[in-house]
Amino acid sequence: MKWFKSLTVAAMAIALVTSTVSVVGAASSLKGKIVINGSSALLPLTLQAANEFKKANPKVKISASAAGSITGPQSVRKGIADIGAVDWDASQDVPGFKKFEGQVAHKVAVIPFAAVVNKNVKVDNLTTKQLQDIFSGKVTNWKDVGGSDADIIVVNRAFGSGTRVNFQMKALQGTDFISKGNNYKEVKSSGDMKTAVETTPNAIGYMDLVYVTSNMKALQINGIAPTEANVINGTYKVWGFGYYMTKGQPDEVTKAFIEYIQSAKFQNGSLKKLKFIPISAIK
Amino acid sequence: MQLETSAQPSILGAKDSDLGVSIKAGSGKTFDRKNRLLFYNRFFRIACIASAVFVCLILFGILFFMFRTGILTFRDVSPLTFFFSTEWSPEEESYGAFVFIFGTFALTFLTLLISVPLSVVIAVFLSEVAPAWLRNALRPILDLLVGIPSVVYGFLGLTILIPLLRDVTGTNMGDGILAAAIVLTIMVLPTISRVSDDAISAVPRKYRDASYALGGTRFQTIFKVTIPAARSGILYGVILGMARAIGETMAVVMVIGNTPQLADALFKPTSVLTSNIVMQIANVPFDSTWNYALYMMGFLLLVISLLMIVLVRLLQRKGAKS
Numbered sequence: 001m002k003w004f005k006s007l008t009v010a011a012m013a014i015a016l017v018t019s020t021v022s023v024v025g026a027a028s029s030l031k032g033k034i035v036i037n038g039s040s041a042l043l044p045l046t047l048q049a050a051n052e053f054k055k056a057n058p059k060v061k062i063s064a065s066a067a068g069s070i071t072g073p074q075s076v077r078k079g080i081a082d083i084g085a086v087d088w089d090a091s092q093d094v095p096g097f098k099k100f101e102g103q104v105a106h107k108v109a110v111i112p113f114a115a116v117v118n119k120n121v122k123v124d125n126l127t128t129k130q131l132q133d134i135f136s137g138k139v140t141n142w143k144d145v146g147g148s149d150a151d152i153i154v155v156n157r158a159f160g161s162g163t164r165v166n167f168q169m170k171a172l173q174g175t176d177f178i179s180k181g182n183n184y185k186e187v188k189s190s191g192d193m194k195t196a197v198e199t200t201p202n203a204i205g206y207m208d209l210v211y212v213t214s215n216m217k218a219l220q221i222n223g224i225a226p227t228e229a230n231v232i233n234g235t236y237k238v239w240g241f242g243y244y245m246t247k248g249q250p251d252e253v254t255k256a257f258i259e260y261i262q263s264a265k266f267q268n269g270s271l272k273k274l275k276f277i278p279i280s281a282i283k
Numbered sequence: 284m285q286l287e288t289s290a291q292p293s294i295l296g297a298k299d300s301d302l303g304v305s306i307k308a309g310s311g312k313t314f315d316r317k318n319r320l321l322f323y324n325r326f327f328r329i330a331c332i333a334s335a336v337f338v339c340l341i342l343f344g345i346l347f348f349m350f351r352t353g354i355l356t357f358r359d360v361s362p363l364t365f366f367f368s369t370e371w372s373p374e375e376e377s378y379g380a381f382v383f384i385f386g387t388f389a390l391t392f393l394t395l396l397i398s399v400p401l402s403v404v405i406a407v408f409l410s411e412v413a414p415a416w417l418r419n420a421l422r423p424i425l426d427l428l429v430g431i432p433s434v435v436y437g438f439l440g441l442t443i444l445i446p447l448l449r450d451v452t453g454t455n456m457g458d459g460i461l462a463a464a465i466v467l468t469i470m471v472l473p474t475i476s477r478v479s480d481d482a483i484s485a486v487p488r489k490y491r492d493a494s495y496a497l498g499g500t501r502f503q504t505i506f507k508v509t510i511p512a513a514r515s516g517i518l519y520g521v522i523l524g525m526a527r528a529i530g531e532t533m534a535v536v537m538v539i540g541n542t543p544q545l546a547d548a549l550f551k552p553t554s555v556l557t558s559n560i561v562m563q564i565a566n567v568p569f570d571s572t573w574n575y576a577l578y579m580m581g582f583l584l585l586v587i588s589l590l591m592i593v594l595v596r597l598l599q600r601k602g603a604k605s
Contacts, residue, residue, distance in 0.1 A: 067565045068565035068566040069566070070566050070567070070568060071565065074568060074569055078569070096374050097568075151455050153455055153456055158541065158562045158563060158566060159373070159374055159563065159566065160563065160565070160566020160567060161566060179372060179542070179543065180542060180543070180544045181542070181544075181552075182455070182456070182548075182550075182551055182552070183455050183456060184540075184542055184552060185456065185458050185540040185541060185542055185552040186540070186541040186542060186562065187541065188536060188541075188561070188562055192441075192537065195441055195442065196441075199441070199442060199445070199446055200445075200449075200456060200457075201449075202455070
């Protein structure tokens, strides 16, 4: 037994020494502080990348927080944050938001979105036109789009939500949402959207594909099912890039961090595990 | 050597003066104690005043900062539009907050309409009717209810109450002012009933005895003597409940539907000041009229609750005089 114990101790000591050496070897000379603010949808990704990046570069401090997408580029403009995470390209005009002058957008991930309905809805597939009509309030009964005779309950995200901006641009092709009505409501977050669609019969809403559960039904759009494979092969169009915005070109540390999150190692590893799609997968 | 001799007398001198001081202290002890007490009293008085001033400063500070940002709204929007227009679509530059102001009043009124009679009945039951063992069991339960976080009420409202309302009434959604009022009622019920309970229990026994002696029944005693005597305490409970109902955000936002349209029906998705602020504040640009308008709504919320408290205080004073 004794030889076994000493062997273990020796093995541990060797492991310790080698790992220390490897860490020291990997530690770069990068030094500095990165402040990240913005989209809550991208926060898990940012946090994961920050942890891994800090391990490799112990002298870099990263603090990440999230509020709404729009706070990202705003904080960057005000100089509060070095990186503003946002669900759309804030260097371009999008419905409801003007572009931010002088900011550079860096793609970090692909986020697929899905139109979802309550389980009692008989419809499995909607065309872009039908989606536009439903979300703009022109079609108000499921029987008009091939379902049973019941009012359509439209659940929408509040104005300013990144998911809403993307869904409006990609699935509705810019059509305006309804804003009033007895069968229309707005929710604050993806979680509330999930609960609302799950519990309200005849409801339709939309959310990040990763939030879709088995208690609701994700609709095919123009006959294409919302799956990762269909996003990658280019047939499912309702997806957007997640962006990091910087004021002009980023400084050395910030640039290294953005390059890390864009690296093949992170994109195909941790990013996939968090159920985002690597940017390189999109042709 | 020189140094030592010169040092000697000074040490002796110090000893002399030490002796003198100790004697002086002995004789002046009562005077010192008086001084000390005087100092403590003064200090405590100043500390108390400072605390009171601090509280007022916080209140006025909040009012001032909300007002300073909120007033910027009126650079772009006329007050008439802001207060009386029902058209709230900031993305198209129309900022009419009447929907939310009306919604807040309507929701508070509806909540109090349901919760006050219920709470008073609960309070009467607790203090007058229930046997001691039941009372001792129920009071802690009500106290625990006060401490439940509002998001829990909201979540239960969303997952249990709204489907229930949908089944019972046959409406499509169930979201609206009635659902919010029911959730708020459950939230303020323990507050109002516990405070009222304490107020009713504090009514002197001789009042009841006098009523019984005059031939009053138990019902007459409770509703004609005990409750009127406890009126100011009950009003105090109502103020507390009302303050909570006006300011409640999380529970309301989950069941009200968040649509900027006038709450002219019980089942119609609508929005109140608090729910609209929390829905939109995270997503608005910093230096926009929209942001200022939300601050203005927050300021209004403050003013409404302050006014209501002042109003109820005035009523209370009037009631006490007559």
